[in-house]
Amino acid sequence: MDKNLTNMERAEVLTAALPYIRQYTGKVVVVKYGGNAMINEQLKQQVMEDIVLLWLIGVHVVLVHGGGPEINDLMDRLGKKPVFVDGLRVTDKETMDIVQMVLAGKVNKTLVNLLEMKGGKAVGLSGMDGRLLQCSVKDERLGFVGEIQKVHINPVVDLLDRGYIPVVSTVGCDKSGNAYNINGDTAAAYIAGALNAKTLIMMTDISGVLRDPKDPSTLIPEISLEDLVELRESGVISGGMIPKVECCATALNRGVQNVVIMDGRVPHSILMELLTNEGAGTRFSHAHGHPDSHPAPAGNAQSGGK
Numbered sequence: 001m002d003k004n005l006t007n008m009e010r011a012e013v014l015t016a017a018l019p020y021i022r023q024y025t026g027k028v029v030v031v032k033y034g035g036n037a038m039i040n041e042q043l044k045q046q047v048m049e050d051i052v053l054l055w056l057i058g059v060h061v062v063l064v065h066g067g068g069p070e071i072n073d074l075m076d077r078l079g080k081k082p083v084f085v086d087g088l089r090v091t092d093k094e095t096m097d098i099v100q101m102v103l104a105g106k107v108n109k110t111l112v113n114l115l116e117m118k119g120g121k122a123v124g125l126s127g128m129d130g131r132l133l134q135c136s137v138k139d140e141r142l143g144f145v146g147e148i149q150k151v152h153i154n155p156v157v158d159l160l161d162r163g164y165i166p167v168v169s170t171v172g173c174d175k176s177g178n179a180y181n182i183n184g185d186t187a188a189a190y191i192a193g194a195l196n197a198k199t200l201i202m203m204t205d206i207s208g209v210l211r212d213p214k215d216p217s218t219l220i221p222e223i224s225l226e227d228l229v230e231l232r233e234s235g236v237i238s239g240g241m242i243p244k245v246e247c248c249a250t251a252l253n254r255g256v257q258n259v260v261i262m263d264g265r266v267p268h269s270i271l272m273e274l275l276t277n278e279g280a281g282t283r284f285s286h287a288h289g290h291p292d293s294h295p296a297p298a299g300n301a302q303s304g305g306k
Helices: 007-024 041-056 068-077 093-117 154-161 184-194 225-233 241-253 269-275
Strands: 028-033 060-065 122-126 133-137 146-151 165-169 171-173 179-181 199-204 222-224 258-263 281-285
Touching: 007 269, 028 041, 028 184, 041 060, 041 093, 041 165, 041 269, 060 093, 060 154, 060 184, 068 093, 093 122, 093 165, 093 171, 093 179, 122 154, 133 184, 146 184, 154 165, 184 199, 184 241, 199 241, 199 269, 222 225, 225 241, 241 258, 241 281, 258 269
Parallel strands: 028 060, 028 199, 060 165, 122 165, 133 171, 199 258, 222 281
Antiparallel strands: 133 146, 171 179, 258 281
C-alpha cells in the first residue's frame, strides 16, 4: 500500500475492497502463472504476495505453472535445441526427462518456498501425483506431449481442505506411467473445471484481448461465449491468442464461472482484478451481465467454488 497514504485513505481502500473479499472468501480461484511475471524477480515476488494475501482472507487459491524459459535454459546447457510445432514443444524422451526435472523439481519447489517465505502454507504437486492429470498422446509428431483424458482432482481438494495452497506443475502421465508434457493453459482450464472454480486467471504478457493489437486502448474488458465466434471470424482473435481463448472457453464449458486473461507484467494485477472494480484484463463469462462479472458486487456474493 502506498506509504504516502494517510491512515484514513488506507482505511477507505480496505473498505472499498470489502465487497470483493466477501465475494471470493471460501471460493476457489485458479491462477495460471507464466510469462514475464515468472521471469522478472520483482514481479514474481508480487505475484506470490498477491496469492498469500488472497489465501489469508480465505480464498482457496490453486497455482498452476509452466516453466518454458527454464526448460530452454537447461536444454541449452545440455546442448539440446528446442523444437516447436504449432507452438507446442516437440518432446522426445530425453526432453521429457528435462521437462520433468525442471517443472516438477526446480520450478515447483522454488514457488512453494517463495509462498512459504511470504507467510503462506503451500504444497507442490505434479500432474503425476495421484494421477491428477491422466493423459494420452496428443500428436505422434510431438512425442511425449499429453492430451488430458481424466482429471483426478482429489489430491488438490485434500490440500485445499487442509488449508494449503496447492502448486501444480503441468506434467501428467498415461495409464502405463509414461510422463507427458502438458500445455499449461490447458491444464489450468481442466483443473479449474474439475474444481468448479469461481475464477480462472491466465497471466500473460499482453493486457488482454485487443480489437487493435497495436493499440492498448482498444482492450475488450468483457467477452461472452457468444462473442467468441464473431471475434474469431472478424480476425480480432487470431494467431497465438486463438489457443489461449480456446482454453478460456474450455474452462467455462467445464464449470468455471469466469476466466480472465490479464497482463502479468502489471504489479499486483491479481489483486487489481479480484479486489477492485477496475479489473486488469479481459474477462470471459457465459453471457454479458453474468452475475459474477465486474463491476462491484452488491450484497452477498453468489455461491460457487468447491
